[in-house]
Amino acid sequence: MTQPDSYVQRLRRLDCCAVSDALDKLQLPGVVTGLPQRSGAGRIAGRAITVKLGTGAPPAGPVRHLGCTAIEAAGPDHIIVVEQRSGVEAGSWGGLLSLGAKVRGVAGVVADGPVRDIDEAIAFDFPVFSRGLTSFTARGRVVEKGTNVPVEIADVTVAGGDYVLADRSAVIFIAASDIERVLDTAEAIVLKESAMSKAILAGTPIGQVMGGNYEHMLKD
Template identity: 75%
Template structure:
């Protein structure tokens, strides 16, 4: 059964949720990770719960060797977003074409990578949403390894825990702790309702300065 919080989150845009985070004094917004692929070659919103993966130089964890990304894909499915940290400074792909296909087949909502994406044309061809910090042709082989799956990862200035909620669109990528999701959704839905009423007033001919003056400036004040 689909997570009802994910369903509600999917109906909201990143700016409304970012405003809700501001209103509640919470961090979580990350910019500079644009969408590289999707159903219309870069459009569309994704939402889900984070399955995390950390990639960088070093030694793989002990145990049978598993190709980078396969463990995360095996744990993920509908209502999940795979979130990858590759902030090592080494130019090497932390996600690529076969992984994209594997995630798509599993029904994963999309991938957010703070690091380089490889095989972007394949992701576009598959119509699968991937957000990444940069693009590269350079393989991970001999450069970086998977350091852990379902571990805390750093995306921008935000630390993301496995199971955190993720929302991403063309404006930003947002992360919301599971403990905060209910109040963030409530605040964001309230902001959307107020903005819809303001838009209706503008369409009805109310001068925009009158609509936005007091209403807009005080919208994010914390409730008493």
């Protein structure tokens, strides 16, 4: 039995704003906005299984619907990350895929492109974050170009095995090689902000709490 990824467990305890601050401090890319949560509730975290979609002929081999290979490779510590930036309005994800992923225990889906059947994903309580919504099928419009190949999500390149965190503020991608230092930095930021919250609750004026120390916190 596969052991849970300890980095994923730590990432689940953080919100996107804290991790965004950590990336700022470390001068690393990875924050993507404009991919709102369309279904499911709450934060998701996991390792990326990527799916690249595009136009033209699919790769040679047996015919398979887009996303199926990724779902069959995924589990609770995974998020499926889909690139559909072809310019063709066509679903990059749909209802049967949401059901299949839900059955596998997949943490969720992030799609830079439109998704369809979102009411089904809502009914399944399956988390989907996407650039847009559509009713148009992928059939005859876009095909899968590869699974676990590099994909472009906004201006961030994501590889299979990278780490993903998503909530209502943003979607964040962290290269596997950077995950430990990003987590360490974000956890330190959370501790500092927790102390500030306690000070505010204890009656310290907010202007005093959020003074020079707060403004320069990411430079320390």
